[in-house]
Amino acid sequence: MNAPAAGLSPPQTRRxxxxxxPAMAMDRWRQGASERRxxxxxxxxxxxxxxxxxxxxxxxxxxAAAGARVGMMLADARTLCPQIVTAPYDPAGDLAFLxxxxxxxxxxxxxxxxxxxxxxxxxxxAVPHLFGGEEGxxxxxxxxxxxxxxxxxxxxxxTAGAAWALSHxxxxxxxxxxxxxxxxxxxxxxxxxxxxxxxxxxxxxxxxLGLKQLGELTTIGRDAIQRRFRNRKSPAANPLIRLDxxxxxxxxxxxxxxxxxxxxxxxxxxxxxxxxxxxxxxxxDLAEDMARELxxxxxxxRRLELGLWRVDGEVTVRRLExxxxxxxxxxxxxxxxxxxxxxDAGFGIEMxxxxxxxxxxxxxxxxxxxxxxxxxxxxxxxxxxxxxxxxGEGAVSRPVPFASHIPERAQRWHPPLEPEPVSQGQLxxxxxxxxxxxxxxxxxxxxxxxxxxxxxxxxxGEVHEVTRVEGPxxxxxxxxxERGATRLRDYYRIEDQRGRRYWIYRxxxxxxxxxxxxxxxxxxxxx
Amino acid sequence: xxxxDLSSLPTTAFEDVATLSARRSARWRPGLAVQQGKxxxxxxxxxxxxxxxAGAALAxxxxxxxxxxxxxxxEAEDRRSVLWVQTRDAARLGGRPYRAGLPKDLQARVxxxxxxxxxxxxxxxxxxxxCRELAFVIGEMSGNPKALDFTASRRLTLTAQKHGVPxxxxxxxxxxxxxxxxxxxxxxSAPSSTAEWNAQAPGEPAWKAELxxxxxxxxxxxxxxxxxxxxxxxxxxxxxxxxxxxxxAGLQHRRTPRRA
Numbered sequence: 068m069n070a071p072a073a074g075l076s077p078p079q080t081r082r083x084x085x086x087x088x089p090a091m092a093m094d095r096w097r098q099g100a101s102e103r104r105x106x107x108x109x110x111x112x113x114x115x116x117x118x119x120x121x122x123x124x125x126x127x128x129x130x131a132a133a134g135a136r137v138g139m140m141l142a143d144a145r146t147l148c149p150q151i152v153t154a155p156y157d158p159a160g161d162l163a164f165l166x167x168x169x170x171x172x173x174x175x176x177x178x179x180x181x182x183x184x185x186x187x188x189x190x191x192x193a194v195p196h197l198f199g200g201e202e203g204x205x206x207x208x209x210x211x212x213x214x215x216x217x218x219x220x221x222x223x224x225x226t227a228g229a230a231w232a233l234s235h236x237x238x239x240x241x242x243x244x245x246x247x248x249x250x251x252x253x254x255x256x257x258x259x260x261x262x263x264x265x266x267x268x269x270x271x272x273x274x275x276l277g278l279k280q281l282g283e284l285t286t287i288g289r290d291a292i293q294r295r296f297r298n299r300k301s302p303a304a305n306p307l308i309r310l311d312x313x314x315x316x317x318x319x320x321x322x323x324x325x326x327x328x329x330x331x332x333x334x335x336x337x338x339x340x341x342x343x344x345x346x347x348x349x350x351x352d353l354a355e356d357m358a359r360e361l362x363x364x365x366x367x368x369r370r371l372e373l374g375l376w377r378v379d380g381e382v383t384v385r386r387l388e389x390x391x392x393x394x395x396x397x398x399x400x401x402x403x404x405x406x407x408x409x410x411d412a413g414f415g416i417e418m419x420x421x422x423x424x425x426x427x428x429x430x431x432x433x434x435x436x437x438x439x440x441x442x443x444x445x446x447x448x449x450x451x452x453x454x455x456x457x458x459g460e461g462a463v464s465r466p467v468p469f470a471s472h473i474p475e476r477a478q479r480w481h482p483p484l485e486p487e488p489v490s491q492g493q494l495x496x497x498x499x500x501x502x503x504x505x506x507x508x509x510x511x512x513x514x515x516x517x518x519x520x521x522x523x524x525x526x527x528g529e530v531h532e533v534t535r536v537e538g539p540x541x542x543x544x545x546x547x548x549e550r551g552a553t554r555l556r557d558y559y560r561i562e563d564q565r566g567r568r569y570w571i572y573r574x575x576x577x578x579x580x581x582x583x584x585x586x587x588x589x590x591x592x593x594x
Numbered sequence: 595x596x597x598x599d600l601s602s603l604p605t606t607a608f609e610d611v612a613t614l615s616a617r618r619s620a621r622w623r624p625g626l627a628v629q630q631g632k633x634x635x636x637x638x639x640x641x642x643x644x645x646x647x648a649g650a651a652l653a654x655x656x657x658x659x660x661x662x663x664x665x666x667x668x669e670a671e672d673r674r675s676v677l678w679v680q681t682r683d684a685a686r687l688g689g690r691p692y693r694a695g696l697p698k699d700l701q702a703r704v705x706x707x708x709x710x711x712x713x714x715x716x717x718x719x720x721x722x723x724x725c726r727e728l729a730f731v732i733g734e735m736s737g738n739p740k741a742l743d744f745t746a747s748r749r750l751t752l753t754a755q756k757h758g759v760p761x762x763x764x765x766x767x768x769x770x771x772x773x774x775x776x777x778x779x780x781x782x783s784a785p786s787s788t789a790e791w792n793a794q795a796p797g798e799p800a801w802k803a804e805l806x807x808x809x810x811x812x813x814x815x816x817x818x819x820x821x822x823x824x825x826x827x828x829x830x831x832x833x834x835x836x837x838x839x840x841x842x843a844g845l846q847h848r849r850t851p852r853r854a
Contacts, residue, residue, distance in 0.1 A: 449725075502689035566800065567643065
């Protein structure tokens with residue numbers, strides 16, 4: 068948005084088209100299947116389940132005439148109109164639909180944003196002359212939406228706020244021709260304060276103050292409103308911020324929708340294939356196509372999906388995740404080869420499609436000058452891919468530190484090539500064992516010294532005689548996470564008569580009131 | 595060495611030098627990688643009751659890695675990763691590597707592979723040996739699995755030699771079966787040195803390592819310890835030296851008739 072500096076007021080140059088789809092959920096449901104159009108004259112509502120029973124989220128025209136309203140419980144609507152018909156409400160699907168619509172709406176301007184849940188904003192600056200003026204543009208929008216059978220109201224104004232207010236609360240197709248904020252204010256002064264995109268409770272407050280129209284906000288003076296709403300920092304809760312946005316005095320950043328195409332290659336086969344050898348050939352061809360496609364975009368694939376369409380309509384999908392972005396056809400073929408062993412071709416496979424559903428930028432780089440260095444051995448990312456494909460997800464990992472005092476929690480296993488999370492350094496006097504058992508094993512203490520540590524203990528059926536010891540290092544339970552009855556641990560580093568070094572701990576202390584006599588555990592093996 | 599009389603000085607000196615050099619070259623010692631390159635395939639037999647095997651394997655690997663001369667075009671500092679392959683049995687018996695307890699150099703560089711079966715572990719180790727971006731590979735396998743026969747170990751040796759990536763295979767609770775490993779060790783814990791500040795505490799770790807079969811070295815027994823960033827080996831027993839003397843006796847015998 069353009070932000071005029073204080074003191075200067077350059078003319079407003081932006082033109083924003085706001086599109087409101089008041090009945091988007093219902094229109095979308097209606098277009099889902101052809102037989103749904105039969106419900107046009109029946110009282111239909113879309114419902115969502117809540118803790119208090121089903122609630123109405125969208126109402127058709129016939130339903131509204133029968134008395135159903137958005138936000139009403141279904142049981143209440145049933146008392147008004149017993150023959151009401153229901154269908155499930157799908158907010159996620161609506162959002163995805165709106166996203167697609169936003170990309171489609173870029174036919175009227177180079178830049179569009181979603182105005183969830185049911186609106187769009189399109190920047191049409193310097194565009195209207197292509198449609199024969201702004202009236203022509205609005206007519207074109209109306210025609211396009213009518214063709215898609217979507218109920219729509221739109222408006223054009225210099226700011227997103229003003230366009231939104233007009234599209235929601237003024238006559239359809241309104242246009243503010245003026246460029247300055249006086250023009251905007253004059254055009255909008257008759258609209259209700261709800262046109263400011265405020266929260267419902269703020270609208271209620273304003274109504275109680277007697278401020279019903281936008282024009283009335285300016286009559287009582289800015290200071291009075293400023294005092295009333297001085298603690299509200301969010302734009303949706305502060306009418307002054309919204310008013311300034313509407314008049315273009317403060318910028319309002321919007322998030323544009325940028326369409327992204329997924330790299331996709333496919334082969335339709337004249338003759339369905341039933342044999343593995345041919346399948347391998349086609350997969351190799353696809354991998355090469357994909358490598359070329361990715362190279363053109365300067366990207367590398369992180370996840371690949373191979374779909375195999377069989378003659379009888381069955382679809383098999385094989386998914387592959389890569390440790391680092393790659394576009395090496397040979398590597399991809401090799402990894403898929405392990406995954407194609409159990410494919411049932413049935414009567415034959417007639418179409419294969421390879422899709423990179425996750426791609427990352429991968430710059431073109433110069434090959435090694437010395438070819439030998441490149442051909443010798445394989446790269447680390449290729450190694451990780453091969454191991455993951457053969458041994459399964461999660462078999463290859465890397466220990467990374469985690470902010471915790473409890474030793475077994477202080478280490479986590481992450482995918483090997485991910486960047487390491489930031490962590491606090493390790494304290495030098497904390498001596499830790501080289502290896503940690505998966506679960507600390509209980510040891511039977513045969514003879515404990517009065518100091519507390521065991522002089523002789525039995526672990527896995529053998530008796531150890533402790534000769535040297537260091538400790539205790541007390542690690543208290545993490546009270547912010549664990550239950551109150553968790554006991555503390557006293558760790559000892561010990562060495563036995565044959566030089567074997569262990570890390571053992573006592574769970575709890577005598578008389579801590581959290582259970583009986585404390586147990587001893589062996590948790591780590593020192594080098 | 596006794597004081598020789600003048601007439602026999604050249605002969606004796608020659609004899610002594612020959613014996614000594616043969617004996618010296620035959621014996622393993624730390625830092626040998628400077629002359630002979632890295633030990634590419636070692637097996638280390640350990641008990642699952644102690645962490646000595648992993649500690650010694652890391653110490654041997656780091657010793658080789660620090661003492662390998664840098665090539666012309668190589669980077670000054672080697673930041674390559676380390677692959678640590680464990681079968682699930684070995685991980686259950688001996689635990690998994692713990693980052694905070696690893697040597698400082700390696701903490702951020704360990705990639706861990708957990709294999710369900712011995713075959714998978716062998717596959718992972720072989721693929722790791724092929725990778726040019728690994729400093730070395732550590733494997734841990736428990737018992738004597740059927741998959742790890744002489745052919746499998748020969749495969750590992752050949753791959754390691756072809757690509758120059760060392761493999762240290764820890765054989766947890768295993769019998770000394772047939773293998774083509776170039777060096778075979780048996781490692782147990784040894785009482786540690788006295789700690790710097792606390793006489794009661796366990797100090798720097800030490801291991802008793804017996805090299806019971808090796809391709810180019812005489813067998814021997816040492817107490818290994820790490821002081822700072824250097825691996826030191828002290829003789830475990832005096833009679834170990836005699837065994838080495840016998841082993842090189844052949845060289846002496848061959849020369850003696852010509853001299854006489």
